[in-house]
Each structure stands twice: as C-alpha cells, then as structure tokens.
Amino acid sequence: MKKAIRILNELVEKGVVEQYALGGAVAVLFYTETLNTKDVDVFVTTHVTKSKTGIVHLGSIYEHLKKAGYKMDGQYFIVDGVPVDFIAAYDDLTMEAVDNAADKLYGGIKVRVFRPEHLMAIALQTGRPQDLRKIDLLKTQTALDEKFLMATLKRHGLVEKWRRYADG
Amino acid sequence: MPTDKKRLFKEALKHNRAIFASKEKMRLIWAKKPVEEKIAELIKLQEATAVLHPELRSLIPWRLKKR
Secondary structure, eight states, X not given: OHHHHHHHHHHHHTTSEEEEEEEHHHHHXXXXXXXXXXXXXXXXXXXXXXXXXXXXXXXXXXXXXXXXXXXXXXXXXEETTEEEEEEEOOSHXXXXXXXXXXXXXXXXXXXXXXXXXXXXXXXXXXXXXXXXXXXXXXXXXXXXXXXXXXXXXXXXXXXXXXXXXXXX | OOHHHHHHHHHHHHHHHHXXXXXXXXXXXXXXXXXXXXXXXXXXXXXXXXHHOGGGGGGOXXXXXXX
C-alpha cells in the first residue's frame, strides 16, 4: 500500500496527472472502522484525451506505469499486490472532491484522501447499497462538518436524495 | 404469554440493548485506529475469506494473488 501511495505522489511530481485523491472504501477507511473492498479507487484530474466517441483515456498514467514495469489485471494496475483503479474525475462533485482532498499520512507518507463530506455526497449520488452503508458508517463514526456537508449537497443537487436517505 | 416468560424476554431485551450500546462504543474506538492497522485487518479479512471459501480467491485481488 505504501508503494502504491508513493507512486501516486510520483505521478503528480512528474506531471503525469494534475492531482489525485483516494476515494471509495479505502478513503472511507481513514475515517471509520475497517470495511471490506476489492480495490483502491484513485480519482485523478489529468491531462485526459478524449476519443471521437467521447471516451476519456487515462493514457498518460497507463503509459507511465507500464514503463515502470507495473502490470494490469483487468481494469486494475497491480502495485505491490494492491489493485489500483484509476478513475478520471467525471463531474463537478468529483472534481471538487479531488481539489479539496485532505492531506493524511499513511506509514509516514503523505496521501491525499477525499474529505468525509465529499465521500458522503459521492456515495449518495451513486446510491448503491454498499454506498449507503458507507454513508451510515461516516455519519456515525466521524466528526463531520455539517455546514460544509449541507452546502456540498446543495451545490450538487443532492438535497432531495439526502432527505430520502435520512427518512430511511 | 406466561408472566414469567414475559419477564424473561423483558430482561433479555434490556441486556441486548446494553450489549448493542457497548458494541457501538467499540466501533467508535475501532474507527479511531490508525489506518495502517485497518488496512492490515482488511488483508487478514481477505485471507480468512480465501481460506474459508477457496472458490472466492480469484475474486480477491489484494495481496492474495501473489501467494
């Protein structure tokens, strides 16, 4: 895991990506009890290239990692045994989450992690059962900035979804 | 329902609530553990899953695939 984080920082230092932040279950894990996951989701803002069909390619990352000798397994890059899934920030919410990520430490190495309020908003937007479970954990196990959370939900049109979630 | 059974159920409910509250407190403590420990737990959890259910090994990508 340490090696994977080192590589992420290296991607920014070398200008391969503009910025990165951990999202998904591994990011939630920074704030809550252990929960299971199969990969590390890394959101990136990057110099993406779009094909004629509008598909976003993370070519620069793939080229860099392949040159460095890392192999792909399906959609993942395997770094030190850890499957890393690169996701290009795909809307205003994920873009904002990457820009405003929190600086944390993992084994003494700096790592950027989504703020819990952004993790909640993204989970609410995605809305799968496993995402709602993440919201439950974050809501009960971490100190949230309620004002910031509500402002984020409002900014991204998620207030109604939040109400429905809160009503159970 | 016999009064005795009713009383016992009431007692059990009281104890269950106390256990549940104490578990919730424990979970808050677990949440504050260093993330390095939590990742190590996650790997252990996946190892245990692969031992109990070998057929799931291919679905668990973390460190297990190397072994």
